[in-house]
Amino acid sequence: MATKSLKDISLDGLWKNNPALVQLLGLCPLLAVTGSVVNALGLGLATMMVLVGSNLSVSLIRNHVSDAVRLPAFVMIIASFVTVAELTMQAFTYELYEVLGIFIPLIVTNCAILGRADAFASKNPILPSVVDGVMMAIGFTVVLVLLGALREVLGQGQIFGNMELLFGPSAADWKIVLVESYPDFLFAILPPGAFVGMGLLIALKNLIDDRIDKAAAAKAAPVEAGSKRVRVTGKIS
């Protein structure tokens, strides 16, 4: 496998091969905890820590683990990092840990992480693996936060609520109430709203890709007026 440049790796993680929008991996936590920005960001950061750690470790041991037992080994590594993330959250952001509940331990089963470990980190040196982990995690987190923001705005008419859970008491007044006395739009808060929001984000990404492709195609081969005609008898003005 030809080694990719760091720039390509970054672009893959952030956009072209975004774990949430393109690979559609890790949808369970993605859909379950994105009710608000703070939940999404909390889970995104925890996932980032696990993903970077696991990519680094898997890359380190990639020449010492036989193929037959590589998946159990990877899962052990991921599980260890999830435990670390869980204990860290218990120590520093206990309320957020309570809010996210089961979805922190469930990071172990996030296919995006095992997918990166097996598809990338086990075949690449340390630096590309770490960059890949960081970029994939950023791509994942950005989607989480976007979806969280979308659902918080639609569901509760506010944004950045409860940020003190993650950033300490000084963040308590970050909350921006967009609509006063907003009737809670339960659909956006409940999981069905996450599916619809996710669908809209994927559609948006495809739309942007489509525009980019079309612009590139138009640039590469500018269409001449009349050039499609088999026999040109006169110039079309």
Added chain:
Amino acid sequence: MALLTLSSPHTHGPNRTSRIMLTVALATLPGLAVMTWFFGFGTLINTVLAIITALASEALVLKLRKYPVSFFLKDNTALVTGLLLGLALPPLAPWWITVLATSFAIIFAKQIYGGMGNNPFNPAMVGYALVLISFPVQMTTNWVTSFQVSGSDVAGFTDALSIIFAGASSTADAFTGATPLDQYKHLISKETSDELLQRNTFNGWLNGGWEWVNLAFLAGGLFLMARRIITWHIPVSMLAALGICSLILGWDEDLYTPLSLHLLSGATMLGAFFIATDPVSASTTPTGKLIYGAGIGILLYVIRTWGAYPDAVAFAVLLMNFAAPFIDAYTQPRSYGHSKPKRGLKPGEKS
């Protein structure tokens, strides 16, 4: 007058979509009139609002999709979706509930799936379910106790307008409340059936106006059947399944909602004749229609009796919409020239 005998081929007056949909719309008018008579102008205002929203959303999406706008608007399907939603929503629901439900129905349930004829779910019911799970309070308490029956006369045109658009809830509280189905379900554990029926909602006899609403929709449905726009299969099997469930499982009216209330209250008749029979999302084969209708009837009874919601036409119809393609695949009739009908899929075969 000379009688001309022309040889075939004869031209027919074809049943175009636009005409079918217009007939469906016409058939709902008795129900709309009776609802307005019993529950005030709220229903009428919300129906008009829903129709306008439906047409506007449809036009917007068609324009975005670069489809001919007026051609598709003229097929009247958006009109019927808006109309059915307006009839299904509570009479005094605030305007934003109507607008949200209708635009979601058209944009998400219909156009995103490809527009007319391609939606797997009944758009009106998707919109209704959306607002029902999102705003349970507004959706279950904005029903009007029929003022024709209770004697109060507060739901005049301007009152209804101010409640719907300005949210004048203080005046609305005096005469809004739960539906008969809702009240019966929640109070029957505390009172006997006779005591319960003395309440304002029921007003001593049956359903306090709801029976006339349902009878009007039944009349409209029979008109559709006479015009051969719907067949008898779905309404009959749905009402029969609901009735049989109610007779066998809920015969004791001091414990369960009685059969009369099941059949003539809530959205039963509207659902049976106008919603379950949606030609796009319903089952299409004769046997399939019977199974589909019976499924709706059973689900309707189950959710009404043991579920959290007082009425369940939307959920029952949506759940059976899921099953409709599967039912169709296994109930294909034998086609002419073949000895056996082709049913289901063989392993590895693509549909």
